[in-house]
Amino acid sequence: MPCACPSSSAKGQAQGIAHTTKPTRKNKDMNTKKVALVTGGSGGIGSELCRHLASADYQVIVNYNSNKEKAAATLKSLKGEGHVITKASVTNSTDLKEMAEYVERVYGRLDVLVNNSGMTKPIPHDDLDGLEDDWIDRIMQVNFRGAFACIRAFKPLLLKGENSIIVNISSIAARTGVGSNVAYCASKAAMDSMTRSLGRALAPQIRVVSLSPGWVMGEYAKKSPASYIQEQKDKTPLARIAAASDVGKALIGIIEHFTFSTGCIFPVDGGRPLT
Ligand SMILES: NC(=O)c1ccc[n+]([C@@H]2O[C@H](COP(=O)([O-])OP(=O)(O)OC[C@H]3O[C@@H](n4cnc5c(N)ncnc54)[C@H](OP(=O)(O)O)[C@@H]3O)[C@@H](O)[C@H]2O)c1
Numbered sequence: 001m002p003c004a005c006p007s008s009s010a011k012g013q014a015q016g017i018a019h020t021t022k023p024t025r026k027n028k029d030m031n032t033k034k035v036a037l038v039t040g041g042s043g044g045i046g047s048e049l050c051r052h053l054a055s056a057d058y059q060v061i062v063n064y065n066s067n068k069e070k071a072a073a074t075l076k077s078l079k080g081e082g083h084v085i086t087k088a089s090v091t092n093s094t095d096l097k098e099m100a101e102y103v104e105r106v107y108g109r110l111d112v113l114v115n116n117s118g119m120t121k122p123i124p125h126d127d128l129d130g131l132e133d134d135w136i137d138r139i140m141q142v143n144f145r146g147a148f149a150c151i152r153a154f155k156p157l158l159l160k161g162e163n164s165i166i167v168n169i170s171s172i173a174a175r176t177g178v179g180s181n182v183a184y185c186a187s188k189a190a191m192d193s194m195t196r197s198l199g200r201a202l203a204p205q206i207r208v209v210s211l212s213p214g215w216v217m218g219e220y221a222k223k224s225p226a227s228y229i230q231e232q233k234d235k236t237p238l239a240r241i242a243a244a245s246d247v248g249k250a251l252i253g254i255i256e257h258f259t260f261s262t263g264c265i266f267p268v269d270g271g272r273p274l275t
Contacts, residue, residue: 090146199263
């Protein structure tokens with residue numbers, strides 16, 4: 001059962017995060033203001049996507065899997081009202097169905113679904129024995145199957161809206177085959193393929209796009225040697241590593257301004273594949 005913790009800034013709510021598994025309608029705006037759900041809103045990029053959506057006047061549903069503290073910190077950082085955190089694993093379709101029922105019950109709508117949850121493990125591409133079957137399955141289950149399962153669970157709600165959109169957070173690795181391991185690259189290529197298939201299948205009611213970042217300066221990147229980071233900057237035409245805010249700005253641009261685009265892949269990579 002996903003938990004739902006309403007925003008401390010929701011009208012009529014006490015300060016602090018009130019935990020409830022039986023949410024009721026919180027304020028009159030909940031059914032009129034647009035609603036966005038970000039899977040993995042507890043993560044580095046996901047939390048920034050949530051902040052950009054809240055600043056763009058969306059009510060944000062911050063999904064998390066294991067890290068409630070980070071999800072709560074994301075929630076606390078959001079501007080505006082009507083935001084919640086929800087716990088659900090994208091690998092568990094029962095969780096996802098319950099999360100969709102919760103969103104329907106409380107908000108009655110979903111305008112934006114951002115499939116951001118992801119996982120990986122660094123394994124050199126020539127270490128074929130190192131990429132064990134179990135890791136391949138886990139990576140594909142979260143990064144590809146999880147995104148598909150979310151779309152399946154939320155399709156009925158998205159169909160209720162007039163300008164609904166699904167944004168799949170992919171990766172430059174899908175295109176270049178360079179990334180943390182072979183299965184990770186393949187999982188993002190599968191995601192991009194799904195974007196094309198569903199861009200066609202769910203049109204005209206729901207747009208489906210991939211947002212495809214290059215390497216983003218986050219917790220993992222910050223642990224990399226300075227020489228490696230410099231090398232990556234040198235190989236990037238725009239001469240820097242992406243910040244999570246670059247991905248957030250692109251997300252809002254895609255949702256609000258690229259309104260005649262579907263089934264396509266938006267790169268946010270500073271031109272890295274050109275070199
Ligand atoms: N960082 C980069 O350089 C980069 C570049 C290109 C693309 N991307 C993509 O951007 C997305 C976010 O990456 P990030 O760097 O922000 O990673 P991150 O900080 O490790 O965050 C990953 C997020 O995924 C969630 N997650 C993992 N397994 C899940 C599951 N079974 N169900 C629901 N949520 C689950 C985590 O939730 P909990 O922590 O709550 O478990 C966490 O919020 C990923 O899809 C990644 O592939 C990242």
